[in-house]
Amino acid sequence: MKHAKNYIYPAIIAALAVLLILSHLQATAYAQPGTANDPLVTQRYVDERIAVLQAQITSLQNQLGNIEPGTTTSVEAGVVPFTPVFVPRGSTLIAEAGAEFILRSGSANVVAGPNGLVDVTAGQDIANGQPISRNHLILVPATDGRGLQIISDAWLMIKGGYSIVI
């Protein structure tokens, strides 16, 4: 093993040296004006290219200018944010398929048929009547009356369709 190691370092150094020489050759090739790799061009050609690039820059700047005023709204189109909702004890929250929620305070139990809700955070189903864990992301699989029975005054973060029965 010791023997083999001794061969590795000279090999690496040799490889690096080859790379260095190659890149040097390439650099000198570019640096050589008037060759195929670095042709001489006319002033008119340069001016035209600059004019084209300048037009592109101006157009991009204008587009940016159009976007900026709109960015002051904090809700982006297509992004549905979680909204905070207060639900007092004794009420029922019925959610639609795809709705997601997080219980932030208070307590609540699952209202569902045989298939329950999905506790995404725990990676488990939660069945009818079971308590919801705080700060877990819960997903509602179907629009069939599934939701939450609020046991003590609760704050939820909700995304998607729902209704509250007080």
Add this chain to the structure above:
Amino acid sequence: MLLDSLKNNIYMAPMAGVTDRVFRALVHSHGAGLTFSEMVSAKSIVYRNKNTARLLENAPHVRPWAVQFFGHEPEILAEAIHMLEDCPFDIVNINMGCPMPKIVKNGEGAALMTNPPLAGRMIEAAVRASSRPVTVKIRKGFTPSSLNAIEMAKIAEAAGAANITVHGRTRDQYYTGTADWEAIAAVKKAVKIPVIGNGDIFSAEVAVKRLQESGCDGIMIARGAMGNPWIFSRTVAYLETGVMPPEPTQEEIIKTAIAHLNAVAEEKSNIVEMRKHLSWYTKGMHSSAELRSKINSAKTSQEMEALLVPMLDKAK
């Protein structure tokens, strides 16, 4: 109805820690069309809390006036209103705009805007329990992604509210940024009940402009009246005569501050509460920063008055 018979439609807003009995009498004498109590917990009325009873005291001549309730249980709100049936006030107001965490955490104040069905039940319960008009105070929304002032106003209207005040900020703005008067005007267009606009009215000139431009049936002033009851007299005079009276002189301001101080001293209320009022009165006056730091260590009304009197001379 009573709300139509107010002497004008320029309201002094409810402000916890500010709009006590003395302050309300002061702005009333300067022409405010309606004054509000500090917010009162419905629950603490039902539990007969002594400190809450103080909030319901009012100078007999300061009428009409409104008591503002906060809570989140319709039955408790109804019970509180019922218990106060013989208490001399004229209008019930329900707070659905307070942004403070300890209120919102309990599902009260602005939290009710996140649950419109519950808000509706609160208003219905109050209307059923009350022999007086029930009014509601909301914000533009809870967060920028839940701007539901119009929905709330429609719910309030359907539940029997006599009018609705809209503060043009979201809950999460608290008192930062600027009040959105376009959102207020949009509510005005959406409902038939009177809409009162609120937010960032800091001068009589702005008061007139907001009243005329928003289409609102009235306006409500909060911070703009701190140390400046003349905001009411000037606005009202302009609306009645078309001529804007001049700003009060320093002498007038200091005289009013001393009268306010003496009224508070007579009430034997906590004189320390007067410190903030005095710093509002003297804001912008010559060497007011120095004066304010002296006021903030003054412990008696005599000490405070002694600091104010020299300001009268400087005014001349």
